[in-house]
Every structure is written in C-alpha cells, then in structure tokens.
Amino acid sequence: MKENPDTQARRVQDDLRLNYGPNKKFITICAGTGCRAYGSLKVKDALEAELKKQNMNVEVLATGCFGFCEKGPMLVIHPDKYFYQQVKVEDVPEIVSKTLAKGEVIGRLLYRDPDTKKTLFREEDLPFYKKQLRVVFGRNGMIDPTRIDDYLAIDGYQALGKALSEMTPEGVISEVKKAGLRGRGGGGFHAAFKWEGARRAHGSPKYVIANGDEGDPGAYMDRSLMEGNPHSIIEGMIIGAYAVGAQDGYIYVRNEYPLAVTHLTMAIASAKEAGLLGKNILGTNFSFDIHITKGAGAFVCGESSALFASIEGRAGEPRAKYVHAVEKGLWDKPTALNNVETWANVPLIINRGADWYAAIGTEGSKGTKIFSLVGKINNTGLIEVPMGTTLYEIIYDMGGGIPNGRKFKAVQTGGPSGGCIPESLLDIPVDFDKLYEVGSMMGSGGMIVMDDRSCMVDVARYFLAFLQEESCGKCVPCREGVRRMNNILEDICAGKGREGDVELLEKIATGVADGSLCALGGSAPNPVLSTIKYFREEYEAHIKDHRCPAGVCKALITYSIIPEKCTGCGLCIKVCPTQATSGEKKKAHKINNDKCTRCGACIESCKFEAILVK
Amino acid sequence: MKAEDTELLKEFTKEQVAKLNSIIEKFKSKPGGLIPVLEEAQVALEYIPISVQKRIATGLNLPLSRVYGVVTFYSFFTMTPRGKHTVRVCLGTACYVRGGKALTDTLEKQFGIKQGETTPDRMFTLESVRCLGACGLGPVIVVDEDVHGRIKPGKVKEVLSQYN
Ligand SMILES: Cc1cc2nc3c(=O)[nH]c(=O)nc-3n(C[C@H](O)[C@H](O)[C@H](O)COP(=O)(O)O)c2cc1C
Ligand code: SF4
Ligand code: SF4
Ligand code: FES
Ligand code: FES
Numbered sequence: 001m002k003e004n005p006d007t008q009a010r011r012v013q014d015d016l017r018l019n020y021g022p023n024k025k026f027i028t029i030c031a032g033t034g035c036r037a038y039g040s041l042k043v044k045d046a047l048e049a050e051l052k053k054q055n056m057n058v059e060v061l062a063t064g065c066f067g068f069c070e071k072g073p074m075l076v077i078h079p080d081k082y083f084y085q086q087v088k089v090e091d092v093p094e095i096v097s098k099t100l101a102k103g104e105v106i107g108r109l110l111y112r113d114p115d116t117k118k119t120l121f122r123e124e125d126l127p128f129y130k131k132q133l134r135v136v137f138g139r140n141g142m143i144d145p146t147r148i149d150d151y152l153a154i155d156g157y158q159a160l161g162k163a164l165s166e167m168t169p170e171g172v173i174s175e176v177k178k179a180g181l182r183g184r185g186g187g188g189f190h191a192a193f194k195w196e197g198a199r200r201a202h203g204s205p206k207y208v209i210a211n212g213d214e215g216d217p218g219a220y221m222d223r224s225l226m227e228g229n230p231h232s233i234i235e236g237m238i239i240g241a242y243a244v245g246a247q248d249g250y251i252y253v254r255n256e257y258p259l260a261v262t263h264l265t266m267a268i269a270s271a272k273e274a275g276l277l278g279k280n281i282l283g284t285n286f287s288f289d290i291h292i293t294k295g296a297g298a299f300v301c302g303e304s305s306a307l308f309a310s311i312e313g314r315a316g317e318p319r320a321k322y323v324h325a326v327e328k329g330l331w332d333k334p335t336a337l338n339n340v341e342t343w344a345n346v347p348l349i350i351n352r353g354a355d356w357y358a359a360i361g362t363e364g365s366k367g368t369k370i371f372s373l374v375g376k377i378n379n380t381g382l383i384e385v386p387m388g389t390t391l392y393e394i395i396y397d398m399g400g401g402i403p404n405g406r407k408f409k410a411v412q413t414g415g416p417s418g419g420c421i422p423e424s425l426l427d428i429p430v431d432f433d434k435l436y437e438v439g440s441m442m443g444s445g446g447m448i449v450m451d452d453r454s455c456m457v458d459v460a461r462y463f464l465a466f467l468q469e470e471s472c473g474k475c476v477p478c479r480e481g482v483r484r485m486n487n488i489l490e491d492i493c494a495g496k497g498r499e500g501d502v503e504l505l506e507k508i509a510t511g512v513a514d515g516s517l518c519a520l521g522g523s524a525p526n527p528v529l530s531t532i533k534y535f536r537e538e539y540e541a542h543i544k545d546h547r548c549p550a551g552v553c554k555a556l557i558t559y560s561i562i563p564e565k566c567t568g569c570g571l572c573i574k575v576c577p578t579q580a581t582s583g584e585k586k587k588a589h590k591i592n593n594d595k596c597t598r599c600g601a602c603i604e605s606c607k608f609e610a611i612l613v614k
Numbered sequence: 615m616k617a618e619d620t621e622l623l624k625e626f627t628k629e630q631v632a633k634l635n636s637i638i639e640k641f642k643s644k645p646g647g648l649i650p651v652l653e654e655a656q657v658a659l660e661y662i663p664i665s666v667q668k669r670i671a672t673g674l675n676l677p678l679s680r681v682y683g684v685v686t687f688y689s690f691f692t693m694t695p696r697g698k699h700t701v702r703v704c705l706g707t708a709c710y711v712r713g714g715k716a717l718t719d720t721l722e723k724q725f726g727i728k729q730g731e732t733t734p735d736r737m738f739t740l741e742s743v744r745c746l747g748a749c750g751l752g753p754v755i756v757v758d759e760d761v762h763g764r765i766k767p768g769k770v771k772e773v774l775s776q777y778n
Contacts, residue, residue, distance in 0.1 A: 033747035037754070037761035069750040218707030220747035255653075255690050256743060296649055296688035313646035314680075315687035331645075372749065374708035380750035412707065448707045462710055472687075575768030577720050597723065599716040601768035 025058050025100070028141055029075040032065030032224055033259070034381075039089070040073035046092040047075075054096050061150070064140040064228015068128050070380040071111065076123060076141065083123045084109035114378075114400065128379045128398050133360065136344050137221070137370050137384040140228035145263045148270040151231040157276055159350035163239045164284050167350075169199065172243040176346065178354035180366035185211050185302070185339025186417065186443055186519070188365070188432035191346075194336050197326035198244045201334035206246040208237055209311075209330065209337040212253040212260065213295050213302035216415030217466065219446035221370040221382050222340040226253065226260035229344065230267035234290060236343030238277060239350060241288040244336050249290040251340075252307055255297050264292055299416070299470035303518050304329070304337050306472065317472045318518035339444065341370060361387035365431035373399050375448040376406065388429040391421065395449060406451040409550075410534070413448075414441030416463045416470075417523035419530025420456060439530040441523065455552035456535040457542055461489035463527035471520060478521030481512035485528060495555040497543035502532055551613040554598045558614055563588035565610035572602035572611070621665045633658045634666065638673035648674060648684055652691055661692050697732040697739040699777045702756040706745030709752040713766070717753055718742065720767040724774075737778075 029035075029044050040062075047060050066074055071085035077095075082105055084095065091109060098104040110119045111126055123129050123141075132138075143150035151157070163172050177192035198206055210233055214222040225233060237249050253260050268290050271277040279287045293311050300306045306316035308330045329335020345367060349357045358366050365387040371394065374380050378400035385394065391411060395401065402408050410420040413430075419440035421428075428434050432442050450459065464486040473479045485508050488501050509525030516522050532539060541547045548556040561572075561581075568586040573579075580596040583589030591602070591611075603611045622631050637654045641647030651670055656662055662685055671678040685691045703709075703718045718729060721740055725733050732739040748754050751763025755773070762773050 034750050037746075037748045037751055037763055065747075069748070072750070216707075217705070217744035218749065220745055220749070223747050256746070293646075294650075294653065295690075296653065297690035298688050310649065311646055313648040313684075315683050372708075374749035374752070375711045380708070380752075415707075446707065448711060450711055454711050459711070462707070575766070577724065577767055577770065597719055599720055599767040600713060601716075601720075601766055604766045605768060 023079050026061060026078050027058060027075055027100075028061045028063050028078065030064070030066040030072060030141070031062035032069065032072075032140075032228060033220070034065065034069035035072035035074065038072040040087075042089055043073045043075070043087050043092065046089045047096070050092050050096045051100070054101070056096065056100060058100055061144045063143060064145050065224040065382060066123075066141045067132075067134070067137065067382045067384075068126070068379065069382065070378070081122045083111060083121065083126070085111050127400065128381065128383075131385065131389070131393055131397055132383050133368050133386050134384045135348060135360075135368055136232070136341065137225065137229075137382060139232065140224065143229065145228050145230055146266050148231060148267065148274060151229070155351060156231050156347075157235055157271075157274075159347035160235050160238055160276065161282060163242055163350050164282055164286065169243045169245060172239060172350070173199065175354045176243070176349055179349040179357040180354075180361075181342065181345055181349060181357070182365060182432060183339055184341035184345070184369065184444065186414075186441070188442060191338055191342055194326055194338070195240060195243050198246070198329075198334045198336040201327040203327070203332075203334050205248055206244055206334040207330045207336070208241045208244055208246045208249045209307070209335060210237055210249070210251040210340050210343050211302060211304075211307060211337055212251055212257070212340045213307065214254050214257075214340075214444065215299040215302040215470075216444045216446045218374055218412075218448045219372045219415060219444050221372050221445055223254070223257050223260055224382055225340055225344055225370075226251075226257065227263050230260075230264045231271065232344040232347060233340050234264075234267055234271055234277065236346035237290060238281065238288055239346050240336060240338070240343065242286055244334075246336070247288060249288065250293050250311055250330070251290060252293050252295060252301075252311060254295045261292060261294060268292070298472075299466070300472045300518070300520055303520060306518070307337065308335070315472075317474050318520075341445075362429060362431045362434075364433050369430070369442070369445055371445045371447045373447050373449070375412075376402055376451040376454065377449040378403050385430075387431045390427050390429055392426040394430070394447065395426065399449065402449065402451050406453065408449070409452050409454055410450045410456065410459075411447055412440075412450065412459065412527075413446065414443030414523075414526070415446045416467050417441055417519065417526055418443045418446075419526045420450070420459065420534060421530070422534040439533055440526065453550050453552070455493075455548055455550035456531040456538045457489065457492055457548075458550075458552050460528045460531045461486065461493055464489055464524070467520065467524045471524075475515065475517045475521055477512050477515030478517070478524065481508050481515070482521065482524050484508055485512070485525070489528070492539065492542045493548075493553040493555070495542070495546050495553070497539075499543065501543060502536065502539050506532065557598060558593055559591050559596050559598060559602065560612050560614070561589050561591055562610050562612050565608050567608055567610070569607070571605045571607070575601045575605040577601060622669065625663065625665065626659055630659050634669060635673070638670060642674060648676065648681065649688075652681075652685060656691060661695050663693055694732065695736070697736050699737060699758055700739045700741060700756075701774070702741045702743045703729075704744070704746050704748075704752065704754040704756070705742040706749065706752075708745065708749035709754055712752040714753040716767050717755060717765060717770065720770050721755075724770065738774075 073087050074085045173192050181191045182188040301310045301316035303318050304325050305319040310316040368384050370384045412420045468482045468486045471478050541549050566588040572581040578595050580592045641651045667681045671681045705714050755762050
C-alpha cells in the first residue's frame with residue numbers, strides 16, 4: 001500500500017529532530033558570498049581542525065547568508081545560540097577550548113550595540129535583527145544547503161506533502177489567492193491569478209519557471225536564497241506545478257552565480273532521489289521535473305518574454321505583452337513565471353495557512369519582503385521585514401543609520417526601474433503600492449542608502465548608463481530615448497548642462513515610458529524623474545552654477561589643501577596614484593590640479609581633514 | 615582532418631578543437647542548446663572568435679548570423695582572448711555609491727586600457743561586474759577568484775602586486 005505522502009514526510013522529520021534535538025551542540029557558520037569574501041571558509045576549516053585536535057565531536061554547518069553581512073565572518077554556537085561576529089582564524093582555538101568545551105563566552109567576539117554600548121549574546125537581541133520577521137530568509141542560517149535532510153528537519157517538504165495529500169490543485173490556488181501573495185520580482189502581480197490563468201489555458205506541456213536572473217545591480221537576496229535554501233524554492237515550484245498542471249520547470253540563474261547553480265543542482269538531484277521530484281512524486285501520479293538554465297549576462301533577460309527566448313537559445317529580446325505569458329510562454333506553451341523569492345513563500349503559505357500569512361503586512365501587500373540594505377549605511381546586509389515597515393525603521397533601527405555621522409540624503413529602491421526617495425518621506429510604510437505612489441518601485445528589493453556625498457544627478461546618470469547598455473534595442477523610444485537622456489545627464493555632470501535640460505529630460509521621459517514595449521523602457525525614466533522631483537535644486541546647481549553640491553562630478557570640483565590644517569605628514573603623497581600631491585615634510589602640501597584625477601584617495605588618507613573639495 | 619580545422623588550429627590546440635567538437639555533439643539534438651554550447655566552448659577555449667562560431671553554426675545546423683547574434687547580445691561571451699588575470703571592478707549600485715567608479719578610473723589609468731580590454735602584454739583583462747553580494751565590503755574588486763573589499767584607489771597598486 002502507498003504510504004500517505006504527508007506521513008512519509010513527517011516520519012523523516014521525526015528521525016531528524018532526534019539528530020538536531022534542543023540540546024545538541026553544533027556550530028553554524030555563514031558561508032554566504034559576503035562572509036566567504038571575509039574568509040569564513042578558512043575559519044570553518046580551522047574550526048574543524050581544532051575540534052579534531054581537541055578530540056571533540058561537534059558538527060560545523062556551513063550555511064547560507066545570515067543577513068548581517070557587514071560583520072562577517074560570523075557563527076552561532078548551539079544550543080546556547082551565542083552569536084560571534086568578525087571571527088578570525090586566530091580566534092578559533094579559544095572558541096573551541098572556552099565556549100565549546102566549557103560554555104564560556106568570549107566577550108570580544110560578541111556584538112556590541114554602538115548606541116547602548118551593551119554587549120549582546122544572541123542574534124535575536126541585535127538591533128539589526130530585532131524588528132525583522134525572518135520567516136523566509138531566516139531559515140538560511142539553520143541548514144547546510146547541500147543536505148536535504150537539514151531542510152527536512154525544519155519542516156521542509158511538509159507543505160508539498162500536505163498539498164498532494166489534502167488539497168486539490170484548485171485548492172492550492174485558492175489558498176495562495178487568499179494569502180494575497182504578490183510577485184517579489186518587480187511588478188507585484190498576484191501569483192494565484194497567474195497560476196489560474198496557466199491552469200485554465202489550453203496547450204501542453206505546461207511550464208513553471210523560477211526567475212533567478214536578479215538583474216538589479218544592487219541586490220543579492222535571490223542569490224542568497226538560491227545558495228542558502230535551494231529546497232525552499234524547489235518545493236514552492238513543485239507545489240506551483242501541481243496547481244498549474246505543469247510537467248516541467250526551469251530555474252533561470254544569473255551566470256555570475258555559480259554557487260547558486262551548484263546548490264540548486266545538488267538540491268534537485270537529492271529531491272529526485274527522495275521521490276520528491278521526478279516521476280510519481282511521493283507515490284502520487286503527479287510527475288514534475290526541474291532543469292537549470294544559466295543566463296549569459298543581459299539585464300533584459302529578467303523580463304518574462306526575453307527570459308523565454310533565452311531559455312529557447314535565442315537572443316533575449318522581449319516579445320508580446322506580459323499577460324499572455326500564461327497562455328503562450330516558453331516554447332509558446334502555458335507558463336507560470338515567478339521570482340525566486342515568490343516561490344520560496346509558497347511552502348510557508350501552505351504550511352501555516354493563508355490566514356496566518358495574510359495577517360502579516362498591509363492591506364494590499366501581504367507577507368514579508370527581503371531587502372538588500374546597502375550603500376552608505378552602517379549595517380549592510382539582507383533584511384526581511386513585514387510589508388508596511390517604514391523606511392525609517394529599516395534605515396535607522398535595523399540599518400543603524402549613516403556611517404561617520406554623515407547626513408542621510410536619499411534611499412534608492414527598485415533598481416534601475418525605481419527611484420530615489422528623500423528624507424521627508426522616510427516614514428512611509430514600504431509596500432508595493434506606497435512605493436509606486438512616491439515615484440519609485442518595490443522592484444526586487446534593492447535599497448541603496450545615500451548620504452550628502454552622493455550626487456543625485458550622478459546616480460540618475462549611473463542608472464541611465466546602465467539601461468542604455470542593457471536596452472535590447474528593439475524599440476526606438478527605448479534605444480534612442482534612453483541614449484539621449486543619458487547624453488544629457490552626462491553633459492550636466494560634465495558641467496555642460498544648458499538651461500531647459502531638465503524640462504527636456506522630462507519631455508523625453510514621457511515618450512520613452514509610453515513608447516516602449518517592455519518594462520525596461522517603460523520604467524527607465526524613473527531614476528531621472530524621481531531625482532528631478534525631489535532634488536531639482538541639485539540639477540539646477542549643476543546647470544546654472546556649475547557646481548556639484550555633493551562633490552562628486554569631477555568636472556565640477558577641484559581638490560585643494562587647506563594650509564592651516566595640513567601638518568605636512570606626507571601621507572597623501574604616498575597614496576596618490578597620479579603623483580598630484582607634493583610638498584616638503586612638515587610643511588603644507590599642495591595638489592597639482594592638472595595631474596589630479598579627483599579619485600579621493602588623499603581625502604581617505606588625510607587624518608587632519610586638510611583636503612577640501614569644492 | 616576537416617579543412618576548416620586548419621583555421622581553428624591556428625589559434626587553438628588539437629585538444630581544444632576536439633573538446634569543442636564533443637561539446638557540439640553533446641548538445642546537438644537538444645532544443646535551446648546554443649547558449650550552453652557557447653558557455654562550455656568559452657570555458658574550453660577562453661574566447662569565441664568567428665572561426666569557432668562557424669564551427670558551432672555548422673555543427674548545430676544554424677545560420678552563422680544567429681550564432682553571431684547571440685554571442686554579441688550576451689555580455690558573458692567574448693570574441694577576443696583574455697589576459698592571464700581578470701580584474702573585475704564591482705559597479706553594482708552599492709559599490710558605485712561607495713566609490714567604485716574611482717577604482718575603475720584608477721585601474722584604467724594604470725593599465726592604459728578601457729573597461730573590457732586586455733593589456734598589451736596580456737597580463738590583465740579589466741572588466742566590471744554588478745553586485746557580487748558582498749556589498750558590505752564595498753567597493754569591491756575581484757581578481758580572478760579573490761574578492762578584495764574596501765579598496766581605495768590608493769591601495770590598488772598594492773593589491774595588483776600580488777598577481778604576476
Ligand atoms: C527589464 C526587466 C528585468 C527584470 N528582471 C527581473 C529579475 O531579474 N528577476 C525577476 O524575478 N524579475 C525580473 N523582472 C520581472 C519579470 O518580468 C517578471 O515580472 C517576474 O519574474 C515575475 O515574477 P513575480 O510575479 O514572482 O515577481 C524584470 C522585468 C523587466 C522588464
Ligand atoms: S595627508 Fe593631510 S595633513 Fe598629511 S600632508 Fe597630506 S594634506 Fe597634509
Ligand atoms: S584626488 Fe586623487 S588624484 Fe587628486 S590629488 Fe587626491 S589622490 Fe591625487
Ligand atoms: S554572507 Fe554572511 S551574513 Fe551575508
Ligand atoms: S554592489 Fe558591489 S558587491 Fe554589491
């Protein structure tokens with residue numbers, strides 16, 4: 001007789017709980033991209049070697065990103081859950097002999113709250129984590145993403161068991177609809193409507209696809225999910241496939257994410273081995289398989305129809321309008337495409353129920369969202385918050401404010417399709433509709449904080465240059481309009497702006513937005529329009545006074561040394577890559593403006609604030 | 615040996631050409647196989663000049679224009695040989711606002727080349743990437759596989775001196 005898939009899944013979990021019981025001693029160490037760059041794998045090796053040396057049998061789990069990337073490498077010692085940050089290889093022997101052997105904490109490795117000066121022991125006590133609700137992303141830190149057993153131990157594949165044994169495909173769709181799950185990849189389209197459309201559409205086979213292209217150049221939450229918890233995405237896709245009636249699925253991964261590809265590949269293989277994927281899933285007559293496709297470096301391929309073209313092996317140019325994808329998507333067959341994070345939300349909804357899910361968030365935006373909080377911010381990292389959390393809470397309570405006591409200027413959300421939000425709007429609750437209302441977007445969740453030394457015109461130019469390069473060139477308004485806008489912005493930044501440029505930008509923007517086929521062109525003007533809307537005076541300063549108030553645009557600034565402040569220490573001579581600084585020891589130095597490339601190296605090095613940018 | 619092999623053998627070794635042929639063979643009958651073929655070919659041959667594109671086009675029974683179109687569309691593919699080391703400057707938004715551009719300028723000046731080019735001695739190829747997921751370390755440069763974080767223009771020389 002067939003075992004009920006649900007009981008089957010639960011039985012595996014019971015075995016595993018014994019293994020990871022509440023008193024088990026083990027270490028989780030972050031092996032996400034950021035921490036790897038800080039050397040976390042070396043710390044892990046050292047830990048394992050030291051444990052062996054001291055004859056201790058404690059497992060070390062290399063997990064995905066913990067979120068607080070600023071403070072890597074970091075680890076948690078279970079069951080006490082001591083949180084150690086900025087751990088170096090040299091710290092390892094002490095961690096083993098003190099904390100693991102005797103349960104003593106090592107003060108210097110704990111996090112110290114910069115405001116209260118208190119030392120904090122556990123992750124959940126840190127201001128960075130305190131206000132977060134990490135129902136999707138927080139599970140990263142509990143598992144080794146290369147082992148399916150770990151995922152099973154945290155209730156993995158339980159939702160799949162439940163869906164297959166207790167729910168009809170229509171039931172799954174209506175649960176997701178009731179939960180109010182909206183797409184996390186940009187547009188915020190309701191996932192259930194899309195699935196319903198694909199389910200109803202004629203044609204076979206049908207496909208489900210996970211979009212892991214992550215084109216926003218300042219975001220890495222999708223990467224961290226794929227690397228850190230691949231099974232959650234796969235489980236979501238299997239449930240979605242069941243709902244849609246799809247036989248085949250694809251995960252489209254950005255080429256720059258090799259570790260994500262490795263972990264997803266391993267996860268697919270082990271899910272197949274466990275009978276959770278492939279033929280007759282969990283003994284039912286539902287069969288579904290997943291393939292991985294690597295992108296090849298084009299932002300536009302994140303767009304649905306371009307993505308299909310890319311999977312089909314062609315250049316990724318957008319085709320017809322988006323809504324039809326559910327009927328004619330990949331290979332012109334019914335297709336449900338969702339973002340990686342959207343898929344990872346699905347098991348949660350099935351497990352905990354739509355009511356639980358819909359209680360989180362705002363009227364129109366349910367659940368949580370993962371943001372990458374980066375730029376000029378003290379606590380860089382990935383955060384997951386309920387929809388409706390204010391920008392202020394995110395930037396100040398979790399992010400810890402702006403480094404070096406500088407002044408906040410703007411936060412950019414929504415990537416190249418989004419906009420810059422000024423200080424006066426910091427108390428808006430962040431959700432799909434509110435961000436749109438203020439001229440920006442949720443996008444995939446990039447949040448780049450900027451201070452008074454960031455130039456808003458330059459930021460607009462940065463995004464337009466990006467979009468110009470990434471426009472596939474199919475529509476004239478997008479190809480030519482974005483290029484023209486970029487040229488004008490370049491001129492303004494180079495001090496060649498003319499009266500009327502701002503108005504001209506606004507005019508071209510309308511044409512580009514209206515005349516473009518896909519949302520790349522459609523939203524391309526946002527970075528420009530939002531900065532004009534909120535920071536018009538910066539544009540005027542560039543154009544009328546030939547001045548860059550933030551001190552960024554090179555053609556409009558000069559470096560000089562204030563003789564009264566300069567001690568003649570000579571440091572700036574050492575660091576200047578173009579030998580523009582000179583002077584005798586202990587006498588005021590000088591900068592030769594013909595040689596100076598305005599790279600800022602001298603400012604960074606000068607300890608006496610003797611260098612002036614004007 | 616096929617006549618067109620002579621053209622390929624001017625630039626690549628026998629082993630590389632054999633590898634190319636086996637890659638083509640592997641994906642020959644798979645729908646959507648062109649991009650994976652190009653990816654693997656680039657790993658095996660390092661770059662994909664017209665001669666290689668011709669071979670792929672014939673092998674997969676596609677017009678050369680289609681192969682060329684795909685190679686030039688996706689920034690991942692390159693038609694020119696690379697340097698011994700690849701220096702990538704992160705120009706993701708977070709690194710950009712933290713001074714990534716100044717790093718690019720400094721490197722361009724130091725190498726005397728532009729982004730996307732290779733130094734005449736074929737030591738370094740200079741490229742940019744977008745967000746490596748290490749924004750906390752920004753601005754970031756990656757040399758080959760090594761990530762170097764919090765790099766200021768003044769430190770560029772020191773970092774590069776480790777590679778020769
Ligand atoms: C130019 C462009 C780039 C996009 N890039 C991405 C991307 O990198 N990842 C993503 O999930 N969606 C991206 N999208 C949105 C997708 O077209 C699509 O709406 C989304 O993947 C659907 O999933 P969702 O409903 O779960 O958000 C992009 C759209 C455009 C127009
Ligand atoms: S680093 Fe500052 S104090 Fe030292 S010589 Fe240069 S300008 Fe003067
Ligand atoms: S800004 Fe850069 S180039 Fe100019 S003087 Fe300072 S270090 Fe030299
Ligand atoms: S990579 Fe370690 S916390 Fe993000
Ligand atoms: S923007 Fe450079 S690592 Fe994220």
